Amino acid sequence: MAEAPLNVGLLLHIPYRAMESRVFQALAAAGFDDFTPAQARVFQRIGPEGSRLTDLAEQAQITKQSAGFLVDQLERAGYVERVPDPTDARARLVRVAERGAKAIPLAAAVVAEVEAEWARHLGERRMSQLRGILTQLREITDPWQ
Amino acid sequence: MAEAPLNVGLLLHIPYRAMESRVFQALAAAGFDDFTPAQARVFQRIGPEGSRLTDLAEQAQITKQSAGFLVDQLERAGYVERVPDPTDARARLVRVAERGAKAIPLAAAVVAEVEAEWARHLGERRMSQLRGILTQLREITDPWQ
DNA sequence: CTACTTTAATCAGAGGCTCTGACTATCTGT
DNA sequence: ACAGATAGTCAGAGCCTCTGATTAAAGTAG
Incomplete structure (x- = not known):
């Protein structure tokens, strides 16, 4: 280069x-x-009130499938939790746990x-x-x- | 963060x-x-006279196994070639093809x-x-x- | 010259990350 | 009420990276 x-x-x-x-x-x-760079790139973008998976994926520039995969792991390890989004029954908010x-x-x-x-x-x-x-x-x- | x-x-x-x-x-x-970011990070470090796999791995900060894997692909795709190192029969030089x-x-x-x-x-x-x-x-x- | 240690590279196996494509459930606008 | 858009998931594939073990060649000390 x-x-x-x-x-x-x-x-x-x-x-x-x-x-x-x-x-x-x-x-x-x-x-x-138990905390990988890929997980960190998603974790980092979680807003104070929680963020939707799709938004995290967009900001981290990965697909929502990949974001979902990483959030699964963060959730299992106790770093984040998923709660229903009160404003939209399709969505869930990923929040820092x-x-x-x-x-x-x-x-x-x-x-x-x-x-x-x-x-x-x-x-x-x-x-x-x-x-x-x-x-x-x-x-x-x-x-x- | x-x-x-x-x-x-x-x-x-x-x-x-x-x-x-x-x-x-x-x-x-x-x-x-057919050219991935991971491959590029290795390719980028190849010196003008070719470089040893171990050196490429060190500079790209990956293991030599990973570097070998990436060089295999670069070789298959025609981007690089491996030639014997005249100064050391154990080593081979990875050169830009x-x-x-x-x-x-x-x-x-x-x-x-x-x-x-x-x-x-x-x-x-x-x-x-x-x-x-x-x-x-x-x-x-x-x-x- | 021989034995020991180090170095270059590879093989084998496992796990992690990301993607495309297909699908369900819900919301939005007409 | 219906069509299209949106949030998220499931399934499957491929790519990337690692640890551990192995082979071959070089360097080093006696």
Whole structure:
């Protein structure tokens, strides 16, 4: 794809993967060792009041069948629960359950820690530029606004 | 993981995924429709003189069994070939084959096109800042130098 | 030169992730 | 009331990745 000056796509992927590994290592060390990246990509999108399976699938850019498969596992492991959607009898809301709620602050802490490391390396100024540029870039690269 | 101000990890992932989709769409449209992201992650790392399976596996951060599986498929599809390593009879070099060589300039063109779109949106100045910051960030997030 | 250790690659088996296609139940709009 | 759209599931297939064991060749020490 590129050689000498790594393409920006790859450059974006490298720190992303580093962040992801750190979060998963920390979660596993804290006993959340049944928890896969694929499950996390769905779990992450669950809104405060719960989300419908179809919405989770769209946002994670997978089919609803795949999302259903992953939610099944998250449910079995106690991270989420499914409740009827009061506004639509066809639908069910996927909500964060007790065990999932415990994992969230832990993950958030690791994210904050890694971001702090990056800020130390880049300097606060460049770190905040990075955030600003990525937010602007999101305008044309995020299909889900 | 985060809510209001998206965490930087996620912000990095959004444009990466956009870039990847664009490249795969273009390859598929040009007849390279048997070519998966997993295969690409290995293919991408093949050096100009060919690379050993073990090195490809390390750089792609997968096991050598997985790398072997993917190289098998790339070989069957004509993207790569395996030749004996003249310096070590245990090893074989995975090299880009004819069909693979044809796909490379196409992928490079799409990468350039997407980068140009991003530069238009961000402005040349911020695009070049992005590249610089990511390159610096790579120093502490890339296990392979 | 021989024995031990390491390295490159493969084989075998298992499980996880994602997809397409088909189906049921419910809602929406006319 | 009916046709079409939407939420979710079931069934089946294929792809990706892993752990553990194995073969062959290299490197190393005595």
